[in-house]
Amino acid sequence: MTIGKYKVEATDGTARAGTLSTAHGEIQTPIFMPVGTKATVKAMSSHELEDIGSQVILGNTYHLHLRPGEELIQEMGGLHKFMSWNKPILTDSGGFQVFSLSSLNKLTEEGVTFNSHLDGSKLFISPEKSMEIQMALGSDIIMAFDECLKYPATDKQIEDSIALTYRWLKRCKERMNRPESLLFGIVQGGLSLKYRMQSLEQICSVDLPGYALGGFSIGEPPEMMHELLPEVAPKMPKDKPRYLMGVGTPKDIIIAIDSGIDMFDCVMPTRNARNGTLFTWSGKVSIKRLQYAKDPRPLDENCACYTCKNYSRSYLRHLFMSDEILGARLNTYHNLFFYLDITRKAREAIKNGTWNDFRDQCLTQFSKKDSDS
């Protein structure tokens, strides 16, 4: 196994199935990556993550830098050991949170000064600092430190921003000196095809083991992304994994896979689970609705997860109404299993040459709401 090698094993149209080798094992794509913000995927144990077929999880550099700090995690043997997870970990660069969570952030060529959202203390992150934090965490896949523009942005803002992101990427690569970690570059460019292509050309001119699309799902109408993806994704290097950051709904994921994207992360399945919004193969279910009070059926009769095999909608509703931790657990377990099931089944369909049928079925089913069921 060569660390960083990506092998495309099958294609169906522009959709791809492949395998990425990392220092903590292989990742079979397309793949959804559960988000473990603060060294824990909320409500899940690391062994449950394995049980549902997670192959790689995400850690948030910004949150871990603030608490408990990368030095502590490094001293405890790295993020894998700290959270008892022995498969691949991808860390983001911290950039997204610096721009969205912290107050008073100030951007210069050198990096970003910001105030911690926890205690207001003044902090600084640069491309170099982001690399140092992620290397200290022991991450398998390290994301470049980029500027995350808000939506909407002017052409001038986008132009300046992609230029800065390009310069920062070169500094990231320069600073990286951990052979076990893979650095992924991030294509920005807002919702403009022109600037997306310009950024893509710049970012992909730097030889890296993988490339991502950033700056989507930040408040724009979803159709804008759905229209851009088929134009942009297929232009990314074919022999490298393609990661669409922070996306999205089940429908978004199907459309992105169709465009040739390989990797996904999103807080939606975990966050929605805690809010009682559950994803099923027959559409969304809002478990608090009275119609489920005496519903003895499993949440999703077509789901093989622990929640669906052992508990009824009636019980899940009761737990949710009673604000019980087990409710958050069972809902999270199901939603993550469902997201992983989508990418697992997508991979099978691509390998079997039945992707178009699978895609169309999914797009029909996923638009249903529980009023239909």
Add this chain to the structure above:
Amino acid sequence: MTIGKYKVEATDGTARAGTLSTAHGEIQTPIFMPVGTKATVKAMSSHELEDIGSQVILGNTYHLHLRPGEELIQEMGGLHKFMSWNKPILTDSGGFQVFSLSSLNKLTEEGVTFNSHLDGSKLFISPEKSMEIQMALGSDIIMAFDECLKYPATDKQIEDSIALTYRWLKRCKERMNRPESLLFGIVQGGLSLKYRMQSLEQICSVDLPGYALGGFSIGEPPEMMHELLPEVAPKMPKDKPRYLMGVGTPKDIIIAIDSGIDMFDCVMPTRNARNGTLFTWSGKVSIKRLQYAKDPRPLDENCACYTCKNYSRSYLRHLFMSDEILGARLNTYHNLFFYLDITRKAREAIKNGTWNDFRDQCLTQFSKKDSDS
């Protein structure tokens, strides 16, 4: 297997080891019963409860009556099926919560009128109603509806109360008509040996498959219970299980087993877990303390639980400080495992004739705090 049969298998002094047969299987005593207030032991799945060796869990009649209601649970196939737990369930009578949680409760010979703590609605529970709710839930062990006096109480109050509890017990027995369920009577009598013995004589004159001591751990100095138990417990019928309700600390449990008690329940391991107070074989640990920030050791090196086998004190502290659900889970898992380990090891010691040594060791260890470790 005869439902309701209790066999004492070994004694060591007044300490006992036995087996109780129920409609959902055998219970080996001494045993700690995790508390599943609202059809869930907080933060635990039913399968984790099995993994840690739970043999019987508790359900709270008052809470389940209010939400989701026993009719709903009965319609869903009973409490066992509802919460996916196929071993014995003991339900309390609702009395304790009626007197402690609800507002404006009014006591008459007939029963208690009270206002729901959820929505203020006016409700009524009598001995008959309590039996009906518990039978509808499908409970294996049904507790008699008794009056729960507050501490302190006057002699006159205690005298009236034990008389009422006795009359109510006879009404409970009269109403019971579910052969799969076992009715346990409850001895009251405050902290007075005289009234305890009087209540014991009355309650145990009713032929029942088990008897409990109620009205302890309600705010009195623990020494008062420690002094009364060796006087009272051995006078309870020898061929029936003896249950000390709502007790207590690890030390309380050792002292009670020494006095001949067989069954325990308490919210302490689960509630303390969520507050970051953890029990170990070397004393209590307050996991939020700074001294654990970089402590790579397991919580308890002598513990074989999932938490101790997979995670460090450092990680547990991080989860607690970050208010993560996994923190509540891992802490709860450990504390319940620890309580079950106490009763499991107590049983072994009683069977091996080494009870006195085990008791003395425990009493020394359990008084330690984390400042000592």
